[in-house]
Amino acid sequence: MFRRSISLLLILLLHLSCERDDICDLGTPGTPRLIVRLYDAENPTQLKSATGYIQEVNSEKRHSNFAGDSIAFPLLLSANATRYAFIIEKSEVGTETFNDTLQFNYHNRIDTFTRRACGIIAEYTLDQPAVTPINTSGWYVRSEILIDTLRNEEQAHLAIYH
Amino acid sequence: MKNKHIWLSTISLFLSVWMIGQTTENQPSLTNTPTLEILDKKEPQTFALRVGLDIIKPINSQLNFDFQGLELVGDLRLNRRVFVAAEIGSEKKTQQSELIKFTTSGSYIKIGVDYNFFNNWKGMNNALYVGLRLARSLHTHTVNSYELYQLDQYLIESTTNGYLIGEQEQLSNGWMELIFGTKVQLLPNFYAGISARLNVLLTNPQPANFGNLYAPGFNKITDDNKFGAGFNYTLTYSFPFRFRKKAN
Numbered sequence A: 001m002f003r004r005s006i007s008l009l010l011i012l013l014l015h016l017s018c019e020r021d022d023i024c025d026l027g028t029p030g031t032p033r034l035i036v037r038l039y040d041a042e043n044p045t046q047l048k049s050a051t052g053y054i055q056e057v058n059s060e061k062r063h064s065n066f067a068g069d070s071i072a073f074p075l076l077l078s079a080n081a082t083r084y085a086f087i088i089e090k091s092e093v094g095t096e097t098f099n100d101t102l103q104f105n106y107h108n109r110i111d112t113f114t115r116r117a118c119g120i121i122a123e124y125t126l127d128q129p130a131v132t133p134i135n136t137s138g139w140y141v142r143s144e145i146l147i148d149t150l151r152n153e154e155q156a157h158l159a160i161y162h
Numbered sequence B: 001m002k003n004k005h006i007w008l009s010t011i012s013l014f015l016s017v018w019m020i021g022q023t024t025e026n027q028p029s030l031t032n033t034p035t036l037e038i039l040d041k042k043e044p045q046t047f048a049l050r051v052g053l054d055i056i057k058p059i060n061s062q063l064n065f066d067f068q069g070l071e072l073v074g075d076l077r078l079n080r081r082v083f084v085a086a087e088i089g090s091e092k093k094t095q096q097s098e099l100i101k102f103t104t105s106g107s108y109i110k111i112g113v114d115y116n117f118f119n120n121w122k123g124m125n126n127a128l129y130v131g132l133r134l135a136r137s138l139h140t141h142t143v144n145s146y147e148l149y150q151l152d153q154y155l156i157e158s159t160t161n162g163y164l165i166g167e168q169e170q171l172s173n174g175w176m177e178l179i180f181g182t183k184v185q186l187l188p189n190f191y192a193g194i195s196a197r198l199n200v201l202l203t204n205p206q207p208a209n210f211g212n213l214y215a216p217g218f219n220k221i222t223d224d225n226k227f228g229a230g231f232n233y234t235l236t237y238s239f240p241f242r243f244r245k246k247a248n
Helices: A002-017 B002-026 B035-042 B056-063
Strands: A034-039 A050-056 A064-068 A070-073 A081-089 A097-113 A120-135 A142-145 A158-161 B046-054 B067-077 B082-097 B100-116 B127-147 B174-187 B190-203 B227-242
Touching (some): A064 A070, A120 A158, B082 B127, B100 B174, B127 B190, B174 B227
Parallel strands (some): A034 A158
Antiparallel strands (some): A034 A070, A081 A097, A097 A120, B046 B067, B046 B227, B067 B082, B082 B100, B100 B127, B190 B227
């Protein structure tokens, strides 16, 4: 009887030592990207779509193609600024593109540990001004901060007028 | 005068006891009481202090650059069933947990009892035992480098200084261990032992802005499971001793 209970204990041991894998749920928010909404420079209350792609200036591949009035992209958080090239199709011509390089400025990165499976996420604050145009070909007009501290991706942080 | 009488009476009392003893010893036993048990009771109790070390940890330290550890083990035999046992250890372990690389260093102590349920033949001292330990660690985590958790994998960069990099506050975990193990005598007074351990966390403090991901002696601490498991493989040497009988 005693032997049997010992073998039962061993089986129990084996089962309990098999732990559930730590997986970060897909719904868990990560480090927030910068969310930009595109507005019409001539009519500032109106959203204005654009079509094209963005690419971080030191990266070899483009971040994403987009078509619409909002873009979300990550920033280099080891630095205080990230430059992205905005290659935007000219709607009138179709084949020609604008090529504007914009620098996004921010500071005050704060890292927070979430849980074992997800690790560490950061929040940060946009500088005033948040956007410095490095070279423009006429697409970018001005920008405006909507939410200065990036804690989540629930709302747009920055408006770009073009 | 009075003293003399007292002395006489005590001596006669002792003598009579001695004589009764003599007579009973000379008489053949009428009942079938097992004589072995009587012999056992007459034998002075033998204690044994057994000390040694877990040999997995030093081997692991040699093979694995990211691990340094040592564990000393000991037990005190109270009788053939019950042992008071303890383990004391120290560890330094560097590991990658998802996106975080960190080093845990600290030490631990485990104290408890082992109950040997193996019935040895006379003269043998092997053990098959279950045990219980209360354990406590004292350790710190040092974050070496990490990547931020980002859903967008476009710009991956590693943080190697500032922010959460560096040593975190000191922590102390408490846990309980349920042990199943065996000890086998290889040479006179020289034992090899192996034990499997089921650990249950009792206290799990968290540092201010980091996770308590590992505790020396306990092992990996996961998010929603307070159980852990471990084992050790020990080589021990036993020092038997007896308390000298007090002279009357």
